[in-house]
Amino acid sequence: MPYVAQDRPRIGWIGTGRMGFQLAARLLEAGHDVAVYNRTRAKAEPLAERGAAVVDRPVDLADRDVVFTMVSASPDLEAVTTGPSGVLTSPDAAPGVVVDSSTMSTQTSESIRKEAAKRGTDFLAAPVSGNPKVIAAGKLTVAVSGSRGAFDQVEPLLALLGRGVTYVGEGEVARLVKIAHNVFLGIVTQSLAEITVLAEKGGVSRSAFLAFLNDSVMGSLYTRYKSPALVNLDFTPTFTMPLLRKDFDLGLSAARELEVPMPLAAATAQLIAGAIGAGHVEEDFAALILEQARNSGITLQAQNTPVDDGLSPRS
Template sequence: MSKVGFIGLGVMGTPMAAHLAGAGHDVSGFDLSADALAKLTAAGGRAASDVADAVAEAEVVVTMLPDHPQVEQVVLAAGGVLDVVKPGTLLADMSTIRPETSIAVAKAGGAKGIRVLDAPVSGGQAGAEQAALSIMVGGEAEDFEAASPIFEVLGKTIVHVGPHGAGQVVKAANQLVVGGIYGLVAEAIVLLEASGVDAGTGLEVLAGGLAGSRILELKRKSMVARQFQPGFRIDLHHKDMGIALAAARQADVALPLTGLVAQLVAAGRAMGHGSLDHSALLKVVEELSGREG
């Protein structure tokens, strides 16, 4: 069992840290939310007073933060993770951020003898709560092997996808596919209903054929019922689509469908739906069609 410092106890981080504590790891966590710290304590972890307190004695540090500015502040700033932990410590940043930030963190960590992995996840709140996340990991192979006992507590699909930053590129690809499928399912619902066909019945057929997907399996009923309680908010998917487009620009490739999906997600945010689940792209498509669900 390892001493784990866990920074970022949001809707994903809280259950993830709880799983690690439940598996017998010695978990010290920090978040700005007192409620999140209380939940960690109830799960058997320790509520730290600040970042330094959480990671000072850690063998493994996990960060699960909203975006690259928070990662840079927590990890790279004076008094942050890299200033506090001992050489040899393993840092797994499981946030979804820009690949270039992950590479910069790895370079800064390497200069201090700290092993770094970028390990973003897919699966949303439900995947975090069920310890069924997909984890895509960039970094050195030996560091991936060392972190595997931690990852195995948190996820079901755990793959070393390449060097530093590669995990973030794979996550960007994941998000553009997920966003695209949500957009198409939304269009299918609007078409079915406008044509007088029961959308639930139609999607049941689609889910059993070549059009079947994990999204249709898990979300078709809630989408038809217009239940958009957030498992993964449009606000966060908007951020992720920006990462995907920036990665495309960096790689000098054209992703026209990704650009369109990014605009639909941005429209959802502009319409005031940012706090809703990303399946609420249905509301955007309905608005474009002059229809209400």
């Protein structure tokens, strides 16, 4: 196994979008030596004010102990790892571990894992659950798969990113965990939209119904977090409907491959497709409630009521 310095590993971070920026900042706040790369350099430069070094090419991070990647899609991950000037292309050095937290196809992940192994680099799939506000509240969660030994080496770093880090097995199984998570996310949101519209059409305000639900045993961190959007119809995107549809497609494909019937997921996928067809492509997927209301013969109005989302920032 590649050696990774345990006390103060030198960290590389590739991808400083909304999520990557916040996560790299947490490592800097913890006092780690972090160098960062982003395709648009200007998005990485504010991290220099927090102590990061900003590099011009992914390969400039090849001598780091641990390199995190958080990019948009499979071709982007290939570009920053095995493409020209990728972090795995230096003739003189290679990271001890690459930890990928992108939403990625299993096939791409497997391919890059093999290329990393040729360089003596361990590769961990580490998809995350959360968004920038969840990160700020210290409630991000991470599922990790790959070598157990590599996981044990980097677990202290992963623990700095949020509240929960779970090793789920070898190979690419963390990708399946993330897809299963996002399918459940869609099913729960559709169900929440249905019961909230039912209560509203029966004469109960959305704010009152959701306040009751959130304080009951059926309430959760998630139902509380989504309540402001459902009450005030603020659909500033955290995750869009087309992205959710992509994950449902992947989840239902895995279900077919593994011969697992998923009737609720299949029905929800059709409702998501209907919402996209109705034009809900840029909004947050909580806009499912608008289609539920339309199908129920009512038009929702924003209540303009303060609603606690349960995500107070960490102290």
